[in-house]
Amino acid sequence: MVKLYALCVFFKGPSEGRLLKAAYDLQSFSFFQRGAVQEFMGFASKTIVERTQAASRQSVKQDAYMCHVYVRADNLGGVLIGDHEYPQRVAHTLLTKVLDDFTAKVPADQWSTGTESSIAFTQLPAYLSKYQDPREADALTKMQNDLDETKIILKNTIEAVLERGEKLDDMVIKSENLSIQSKAFYKTAKKTNSCCSFS
Secondary structure, three states: OOOEEEEEEEEEOOOOEEEEEEEEOOOOOOOOOHHHHHHHHHHHHHHHHHOOOOOEEEEEEEOOEEEEEEEOOOOEEEEEEEEOOOOHHHHHHHHHHHHHHHHHHOOHHHOOOOOOOOOOOOOHHHHHHHOOOHHHHHHHHHHOOHHHHOOEEEEOOHHHOOOOOOOHHHHHHHOOOOOHHHHHHHHHHHHHOOOOOOO
């Protein structure tokens, strides 16, 4: 079954990515896993945005997930996490629409200092819900020709996105943004190679 799990908007600053807004649909995970899954998806999204060049797109395969990322030339970025069944072209078209709508509602001078609580953009949950069915986004895909201008780079794992010598395991251990529960969840998921593993 086709499924979208997360939709996030970031500002890619000179040193790190700043999360501006995010929405998650984690109903398919057990109640007790949702917090750790959401935290780890946020961590993975931020990492991928930080490792994506401005004015480029990537789709990163990671176990049961596909992380689609688009960072515009103005350093506004979007991440869509779904399953492998969700069409790549539709995912990137949706990211383009979300970032265009975000730009129309949130002035650029708020991007570098904004936070999830200070940015007024409430449409992400509606996008995540409406576009669970990729056919809803098909009309968007037909209207969007500019997507052809930007090549989408497909990576097989998140490790391929990281800089030479970087390891996801080390980043998880050092991260101050992940709780002890999320770090433990990551280790368990990695050992069991469950549906929630990102490495």
